[in-house]
Amino acid sequence: MQSDTEQDTGDLLAAARRIRLTIPDACLPGVTANTRLLQTYIDLVLELDLPDDCPPAYEYAP
Amino acid sequence: MSLTAVAIANTVRFGLRSAREVVETTLEALGTRNQTYHCVTRLLTERALHMADTLDARIAHGDPVGVLAGVPFGVKDLFDMEGMVTTAGSVVLNGNPPATQDAAVVQRLVAAGAIPVATLNMDEFAYGFSTENAHYGTTRNPRNTDCLAGGSSGGSAASVAAGLLPFALGSDTNGSxxxxxxxxxxxxxxPTQGLLPLDGVYPFVASLDTVGPFAGTVTDLQRVFEAMNGHALEEIEDVRGLRVARLGGWFLQDVDPALLDGLDRILAFFGSHKEIELAEVARARASAFLISAAEGGNLHLPRLRKVPMDYDPATRDRLIAGAMLPSAAVIQAHRFRNWFRTGLHELFEQVDVLIAPATPGPAPRIDQATLSVGGRTVSARANLGLFTQPLSLGGMPVLSAPLPPAASASTNGMPLGIQIIAAPGKENMLFAIGKVLSHAGLAGYPVLGMPVPDKD
Incomplete structure (x- = not known):
């Protein structure tokens, strides 16, 4: 049975493979910490229901 | 340097001092005092002296010169400077060809007579709020060199605060x-997002990037902004009649008491008691984080595949995590941005100007670079933008104004600053407010070597 940490690392390496990126071993702790932090922001943003007529705002138009 | 940009330009234009003398003095000061602050990455000695001599010859010949004639300035190390490789605070781009021309806003300042003399330190690729750079060192705060200067445009701010340069250029994505x-x-x-051209500026987050100036006085800042923008701002007749409100809620959490006192005084000056609480600020900040991480990560992905170990470790690990973000989150963040921005812009039907803290408190110590947020201790590098980051989503212009020196036990004598926010395109309101506050002694802090802030 995998620990949570092993599962996290496995998920991280799989996500990296999907974008053809190899994460050096030395970077794994830092990348893992940052990924966990970003997950808290993902959770926060995805919890909010937005109306269908609210499109993405990639650019700024005053 | 210890003279304002306006004063330097006047002495040079009227032949009281040569541009060469101004530039030589500035270069000498940068050369000797930079070791204390670590704000300069490269001096542009040969180019600056050549430009000064050319300007002096024009003045001697009676040719017209610009409003910033002979004024030395520095640029954050992500602005293209002709003939030099743009580093963006990294060594990863060292193999790039030298820039073939100056960045567009630098060209405008040069056309106004200003003379670039140095490139300035920053967080690598502008990804941070502390100017702790593994390649070029940590920029130290001139008010107390044991403290952070902040970032990512820390070299720009520190060089002005130290009195080494009358103005400098930086970039602001999330508060830099x-x-x-x-x-x-x-x-x-x-400035208003999209107002000033970003040509020749190394990108970080295309959706949020802006460039702007730093100066020791609000008058200098306006003069420089006008040169960057290509025209003078429209005057505001009745500044005291502007509707001013304070941002509450999120923007009052964990704030130093001296900062709250400064905001109270400003609100009282305008006879206002109005406080506005924005909805969903935590999600706005989260969205800015996600957009920044994703766009920054994607920008660097090809190099992260090839040379990850050449990056500053703190930047690299954030960029890698960002590059792997799922599209569902990033698109949702951009949709939220649209929703939040619409609400922010609607606020300006009720008020003309909003005020809020720029940071929760004074500069953290370099050897203890943390903040207390919501009862948790978090890194200063990632969290000093607590109050600036959410507002970046709105695209409005924001003036960062220093509160005047005050004896406060909570700050150990270190300075504090506020944000003054107006509707898009209303930079003239910001400068009008800034000048009236400076005149009233409610904003402005003397740079080192200069006795008093401007009162004009």
């Missing part, structure tokens, strides 16, 4: 002008 301006107690402007 407003945070260091606040911690070093100088004036800084994040």
């Amino acid at each position: 002008i407003r945070v260091p301006a606040s911690l070093c107690s100088v004036w800084g402007l994040r």
